[in-house]
């Protein structure tokens with residue numbers, strides 16, 4: 001009994017050890033010989049890889065398999081063969097336990113008689129295992145087959161088992177020492193069971209559903225297996241890593257010269273619709289109608305005149321509008337645009353509801369230097385410039401519902417902004433960061449609050465009369481657009497949009513529409529540098545004032561001072577040069593890609609850049625004078 005206890009303890013610890021080792025093996029090693037999907041993979045990929053390998057084969061020094069070898073590989077990896085082998089291992093394990101049990105229970109002569117039969121069965125099973133290895137060696141070659149180091153141990157155990165069985169059958173008068181070795185060794189053979197059981201577990205857990213990314217990764221892994229050039233293998237590893245970690249569209253590490261780009265980009269972290277023909281109709285008549293409707297709403301005449309002339313003009317002066325409208329510019333703009341695009345009919349509401357809603361929205365904007373109601377009005381109005389003047393309505397075949405979503409998203413996109421960045425909120429453990437788990441904190445907060453305004457205030461509920469499905473689509477679209485204003489996702493999202501715009505199956509009016517609507521709102525949010533320098537400069541001073549206020553707070557709280565937030569070191573002109581180069585130019589060149597009407601405005605970026613370049617020295621002097629004070 002003591003030997004039995006010892007044996008089972010040995011078995012348990014061996015199992016644990018082996019499972020740990022299995023766990024530490026790389027996935028590709030396991031995949032290389034155990035992947036049951038290989039059959040289909042090879043079927044799908046062999047044509048492609050053959051083509052791919054035609055030219056570079058010599059260069060890559062590849063070991064390619066013959067058709068026969070591939071067929072055998074597929075056969076070995078097939079589910080039926082694998083399961084048969086596993087079943088045989090199970091039988092083998094039972095056999096070993098029977099042998100050990102009988103040895104304990106029977107007397108020596110009785111056991112010797114039985115053990116001859118059992119040994120012959122064991123011999124038969126071991127021969128099958130040897131054959132399996134031999135076929136594997138033929139199909140993959142020695143180097144490739146034993147790339148999985150565990151197979152060496154596997155082979156060794158089987159060969160030694162074979163030796164012991166033959167030894168036993170040839171000479172039954174074994175010494176006691178040999179018997180002890182044999183007993184221990186039998187348990188070692190359980191190793192086979194564990195190894196094959198692991199294969200079985202993988203077989204049963206592998207899902208038949210896979211994404212294109214998974215297929216690509218598998219294809220690349222396969223390719224890696226047949227390539228012998230080390231540098232190429234490293235390249236493939238790089239590809240697998242980027243696909244597997246969803247980093248295809250992430251910007252690489254930028255060098256020192258591009259630190260500014262990193263600052264901008266990481267700021268927040270430290271079916272087809274109907275064609276719309278609204279504005280191209282009888283404009284004079286429409287103008288009269290709009291004017292008449294606004295007169296009913298008691299809109300100040302001068303505001304109405306400005307909106308009428310400039311509602312889709314990039315160069316409208318938002319500060320002047322705000323002054324003219326007594327701080328109600330956003331409300332009037334939205335009332336005007338709702339009328340212009342017949343959106344009252346889409347939402348089945350009266351203008352007074354829209355008025356109440358945007359009154360609430362306006363109230364929600366805090367008196368920040370930059371992120372305030374004027375910025376909201378400016379962004380909504382720039383969205384309208386892209387919709388109308390740049391013909392996004394026509395190119396994207398936007399219907400009234402889409403237009404409403406873009407305009408509302410622009411108007412609400414910074415609602416309740418505290419004048420602090422996501423980074424600050426996260427670093428200072430602000431309640432908003434805790435609520436939204438540090439993920440696009442403000443961009444989650446803004447739309448959330450704006451939907452709450454509607455549903456907690458019946459008079460201001462612009463969504464109330466929408467059929468539920470329509471409401472859901474509108475809500476989803478608005479949230480998507482506001483989330484797109486998070487600078488943390490700027491580079492990756494822009495890269496994807498660029499690749500979509502360049503794709504042969506690009507559909508601005510179909511599957512790509514929402515992505516473009518997102519970009520329209522995001523680009524409007526960073527559009528200051530596309531405008532008249534005088535207005536742009538005012539925005540710049542405002543945004544930096546807000547950043548510097550945050551920097552002062554960070555200094556006070558002992559938090560790291562965010563990029564651009566240090567009033568003693570930030571050169572306003574240099575900061576804008578970086579902003580234009582790394583954020584605004586790439587964004588609007590993408591816009592230009594699908595809205596060619598933007599082209600004449602694009603040159604404003606260079607004109608404004610030249611103006612900031614002239615001012616770099618001036619701001620340097622300013623900084624120097626502050627530092628000496």
Ligand SMILES: [Zn+2]
Nearest residue numbers: 375413414525
């Ligand atoms: Zn904004």
